[in-house]
Amino acid sequence: KNQVEQSPQSLIILEGKNCTLQCNYTVSPFSNLRWYKQDTGRGPVSLTIMTFSENTKSNGRYTATLDADTKQSSLHITASQLSDSASYICVVSADTGGFKTIFGAGTRLFVKA
Amino acid sequence: GAVVSQHPSWVICKSGTSVKIECRSLDFQATTMFWYRQFPKQSLMLMATSNEGSKATYEQGVEKDKFLINHASLTLSTLTVTSAHPEDSSFYICSARALAENYEQYFGPGTRLTVT
Numbered sequence: 136k137n138q139v140e141q142s143p144q145s146l147i148i149l150e151g152k153n154c155t156l157q158c159n160y161t162v163s164p165f166s167n168l169r170w171y172k173q174d175t176g177r178g179p180v181s182l183t184i185m186t187f188s189e190n191t192k193s194n195g196r197y198t199a200t201l202d203a204d205t206k207q208s209s210l211h212i213t214a215s216q217l218s219d220s221a222s223y224i225c226v227v228s229a230d231t232g233g234f235k236t237i238f239g240a241g242t243r244l245f246v247k248a
Numbered sequence: 249g250a251v252v253s254q255h256p257s258w259v260i261c262k263s264g265t266s267v268k269i270e271c272r273s274l275d276f277q278a279t280t281m282f283w284y285r286q287f288p289k290q291s292l293m294l295m296a297t298s299n300e301g302s303k304a305t306y307e308q309g310v311e312k313d314k315f316l317i318n319h320a321s322l323t324l325s326t327l328t329v330t331s332a333h334p335e336d337s338s339f340y341i342c343s344a345r346a347l348a349e350n351y352e353q354y355f356g357p358g359t360r361l362t363v364t
Contacts (some may be wrong), residue, residue, distance in 0.1 A: 171355075178252075178341050178355035179292070224291060226353075236282075236353070240291045
């Protein structure tokens with residue numbers, strides 16, 4: 136069964152600190168993995184996209200890693216800011232001809248001053 | 249990045265009425281559009297996938313006669329919630345995939361529907 140599991144479910148950190156969010160998946164055949172940031176009451180915004188051959192991808196203070204062998208990905212946020220408070224969603228697509236997409240439940244990040 | 253808009257951003261309607269939500273890709277052609285529903289503190293749930301010019305494919309458990317989807321052009325898809333009930337109150341989000349990009353999905357800002 137294709138699944139995407141994210142951890143932790145929620146996280147509280149102090150402004151300026153770093154944090155790492157985890158994503159484990161059992162999607163096959165794997166096509167790509169995306170991380171999105173979703174502010175409350177808004178649509179998701181893409182942070183990174185990685186295909187099978189990519190191990191790491193950065194977007195400013197966001198760095199995503201992918202281990203296709205262990206089927207794990209992480210999103211590292213450096214020097215967190217208050218505006219980083221949001222839900223972070225891991226999305227994995229399976230290459231079934233129609234690119235079936237499976238969403239993780241998300242990690243809710245709260246950055247406190 | 250590409251822009252996807254939704255209209256309206258929020259709507260309040262009475263039970264039994266119908267509501268139409270528009271999703272537009274503003275600067276690219278979207279061969280495929282997706283409609284999601286999101287309840288508070290939950291992740292997005294795919295309702296249906298629509299390809300331009302053809303009937304939408306609905307996910308299991310989603311009533312196609314209640315949630316009417318039309319994808320008449322490469323830049324516009326509409327979702328009509330017919331005979332809305334309070335349990336239909338939710339956050340509806342569309343996304344679009346560009347013709348030339350297999351991977352990237354651009355999401356709209358969402359529409360908050362409240363049925364009273």
